[in-house]
Amino acid sequence: DAGVIQSPRHEVTEMGQEVTLRCKPISGHNSLFWYRQTMMRGLELLIYFNNNVPIDDSGMPEDRFSAKMPNASFSTLKIQPSEPRDSAVYFCASSPRQGGNYEQYFGPGTRLTVT
Amino acid sequence: AQSVTQPDIHITVSEGASLELRCNYSYGATPYLFWYVQSPGQGLQLLLKYFSGDTLVQGIKGFEAEFKRSQSSFNLRKPSVHWSDAAEYFCAVGGINAGGTSYGKLTFGQGTILTVHP
Numbered sequence: 001d002a003g004v005i006q007s008p009r010h011e012v013t014e015m016g017q018e019v020t021l022r023c024k025p026i027s028g029h030n031s032l033f034w035y036r037q038t039m040m041r042g043l044e045l046l047i048y049f050n051n052n053v054p055i056d057d058s059g060m061p062e063d064r065f066s067a068k069m070p071n072a073s074f075s076t077l078k079i080q081p082s083e084p085r086d087s088a089v090y091f092c093a094s095s096p097r098q099g100g101n102y103e104q105y106f107g108p109g110t111r112l113t114v115t
Numbered sequence: 116a117q118s119v120t121q122p123d124i125h126i127t128v129s130e131g132a133s134l135e136l137r138c139n140y141s142y143g144a145t146p147y148l149f150w151y152v153q154s155p156g157q158g159l160q161l162l163l164k165y166f167s168g169d170t171l172v173q174g175i176k177g178f179e180a181e182f183k184r185s186q187s188s189f190n191l192r193k194p195s196v197h198w199s200d201a202a203e204y205f206c207a208v209g210g211i212n213a214g215g216t217s218y219g220k221l222t223f224g225q226g227t228i229l230t231v232h233p
Contacts, residue, residue, distance in 0.1 A: 004158070043159075043205070043223045056219060091158055100220040101147050101209035106158035 002026070004107035006092050012113045018080040021110045023092030024073055031095040033104060034067055034077050038088045049075065050098045082114045117142045119208050121224035128196050129232045136191040136227050138206030145211040148189040149221065150180055154202045162204075165189065176200070201231040 005024040013019055025032045033048040047057040052069045060067070064083070069075040079086055089111050093104040120139045128134055140146060147166050151159040163174025170182040180191045189206060206224040 042225050045220055048220065093159075101211075103149060103161055103164050104221065105161065106151075108158045 004092055004094055004105055006090075006107040006110050008110060009108065010111045010113075012115065013082055014115055015083055016081045017114075018078065019082045019086075019112060019114075021077040021090050021092075021112070023075045023077070023107060025075070025092070025094030026096075026105055027073065029094035029096050029105075030098045031100065031102075031104075032069060032075050033093040033095070033100070034075070035091040035093065035106075036088045037091060037109070043091075046077070048100055050100075055100070079112075082112075084114045087112055087114050117146075117208050117210065117222045119206050119222050119224040121204075121206055121227050123227050124225070125228045125230065127230040127232060130198050131195050134191075134193045134196045134200070134229070136204050136206075136229070138189045138191065138224060139187055140189065140206070140208045141187065142208060142210055146182075146189075147209040148180070148182060149207040149209075150174065150178070150189075150191045151205045151207060151223075152176075152202045153205065153226075159205060162191070196229075196231055198231045198233060201229055203228050 007022045031050050034046040037043045046059045047067045049069045067077045089109045091106050091109045093106045095102050095104045118141045122137050149164045150162040152162050153159045162178050163172050165172045165182050172180050178193050182189050203226045205226045207221045209221045
């Protein structure tokens with residue numbers, strides 16, 4: 001079975017541009033998570049969905065960030081406008097169980113560089 | 116609030132030596148515990164998990180971990196390290212708080228970088 005799929009794997013953009021990151025969770029998984037990883041702050045949970053519904057977005061840094069999950073097999077994380085401090089690796093993860101407490105399976109990540 | 120501490124930022128071992136990575140956590144009542152491994156440029160891979168039952172948990176790649184409630188620890192072990200084990204390791208905790216409700220998310224430690232010498 002395919003794992004979590006993320007695209008693109010690398011993104012380089014200029015400050016002020018819109019960036020859209022994409023994720024396809026493992027088929028049959030009920031929960032989806034977006035994380036950001038930096039050297040300074042480690043792994044941070046941005047938002048998670050249960051059955052396509054956003055449950056906790058308290059980790060979204062500011063209004064420039066938004067996430068959607070239009071169906072069970074696709075999610076996007078959008079940054080508009082992007083800033084250099086958004087440079088990080090963004091991971092999507094999915095879980096076969098609801099609630100955020102259980103094992104999560106991570107994608108390979110998108111390395112975002114904002115210049 | 117739940118928290119996770121990995122006291123060792125960086126550990127170096129020789130290939131073939133045994134390994135123990137430390138993880139201490141704080142939680143309300145019932146912890147769910149996990150170890151993940153991250154190789155450079157890759158996502159996190161689940162090594163093993165503990166919810167309940169036998170306190171010694173076996174995982175993939177020859178790893179095991181032991182839950183010790185009295186010490187609030189969930190240390191990861193491997194009897195003989197291979198060069199391919201060089202990576203960063205993360206401990207994570209979720210679970211149920213004292214009020215009986217879910218914490219709702221996993222909390223990750225800061226990670227331990229493992230270097231393996233030939």
